[in-house]
Amino acid sequence: MSETTHDGAVAVSGPPSADEGLSPSELARKYELSVSGARVGLGEYIRQMWGRRHFIVAFSSAKLTAQYSQAKLGQVWQVATPLLNAAVYFFIFGMLLKSSRGMANDMYIPFLVTGVFVFTFTQASAMAGVRAISGNLGLVRALHFPRASLPISFALQQLQQLLFSMIVLVIVLLGFGHFPSFAWLLIVPTLALQFVFNTGLSLIMARLGAKTPDLAQLLPFILRTWMYASGVMFPLARTLEHAGASKWISDAMLGNPAAVYMDLMRYALIDDYTGANLPPHVWALALGWAVLFGVGGFVYFWKAEEQYGRG
Numbered sequence: 001m002s003e004t005t006h007d008g009a010v011a012v013s014g015p016p017s018a019d020e021g022l023s024p025s026e027l028a029r030k031y032e033l034s035v036s037g038a039r040v041g042l043g044e045y046i047r048q049m050w051g052r053r054h055f056i057v058a059f060s061s062a063k064l065t066a067q068y069s070q071a072k073l074g075q076v077w078q079v080a081t082p083l084l085n086a087a088v089y090f091f092i093f094g095m096l097l098k099s100s101r102g103m104a105n106d107m108y109i110p111f112l113v114t115g116v117f118v119f120t121f122t123q124a125s126a127m128a129g130v131r132a133i134s135g136n137l138g139l140v141r142a143l144h145f146p147r148a149s150l151p152i153s154f155a156l157q158q159l160q161q162l163l164f165s166m167i168v169l170v171i172v173l174l175g176f177g178h179f180p181s182f183a184w185l186l187i188v189p190t191l192a193l194q195f196v197f198n199t200g201l202s203l204i205m206a207r208l209g210a211k212t213p214d215l216a217q218l219l220p221f222i223l224r225t226w227m228y229a230s231g232v233m234f235p236l237a238r239t240l241e242h243a244g245a246s247k248w249i250s251d252a253m254l255g256n257p258a259a260v261y262m263d264l265m266r267y268a269l270i271d272d273y274t275g276a277n278l279p280p281h282v283w284a285l286a287l288g289w290a291v292l293f294g295v296g297g298f299v300y301f302w303k304a305e306e307q308y309g310r311g
Helices: 024-030 042-051 053-067 074-096 105-130 134-142 149-175 182-211 215-228 236-243 247-254 257-269 282-302
Strands: 002-004 010-012
Touching (some): 042 053, 053 149, 074 105, 105 182, 105 215, 105 257, 134 149, 149 182, 182 215, 182 282, 236 247
16 A cells, blocks of 8 residues: 655555554453553462562561661660650659559559550551551562562561560569569460451551552541540540440440450459459450451452552
8 A cells, every 4th residue: 555745755554453443451362461560369469478478577677677777776766665655644644634543553554554565556557557558659669569568567567666665564564563474375365466456457557548648647646546545544444434434335445456455465464454354255356356457458458459559
């Protein structure tokens, strides 16, 4: 086929392309092309995650080491920060507001420090999760790997930090006469369930934060409200009873996951924190929250896998 131009020259064009008129999806099927970063099946995704387990552990450890690398006291701040928070809360709620509800200092101070350390574990996991994707876009766009590795590694980082803090917590407990007992073995299942819950929460926050980065600015206010509603600084059950709260409000507040994991840890560590302070079916609640958020959060994050880092 030929065509004459305006100056009389003849331009020769080739025959029509065999792909002419095909839609992008038809072209992809014809040449067996696939979408870059397309979401794989859930089973394959879990298999890929298992294959990246060494990366997850190494990444969380590196982040933990680098977190306070610019501070002169370095890793000391891992335990100093929650301890200073506990000291401030003791001054305000213990000494000024008398929120201990009759607890002596030898019980209230371990009660407060335990609550601060345990809630900080959940709080920090949520805050790290909301920035897990949006704060690591360079890594997300440069390499192909299961994106869930990032929020999981951040949750693991916070677990490692809590374990460092537990050394200080044990010193506080011993200083106020709470010595090791068989109940301390309950620390292991409690931390395991809370870690699964925190990981699911981190995954949920990561997906939401990837779509709405401004959530990172709003989240501290939500977490602060959650902290006050969970009895970090005061015995929640006694406070609700003193306030005359209705039964459904009391059940909802005592059954919220942060309060459940704090209660279990306090029950394990503090001698006089008896089972009467625990909400009914507390272990069932702890397991239920862990399964709901752990499994639900992972699936929720996986469903948006191919959207992370785009746009």
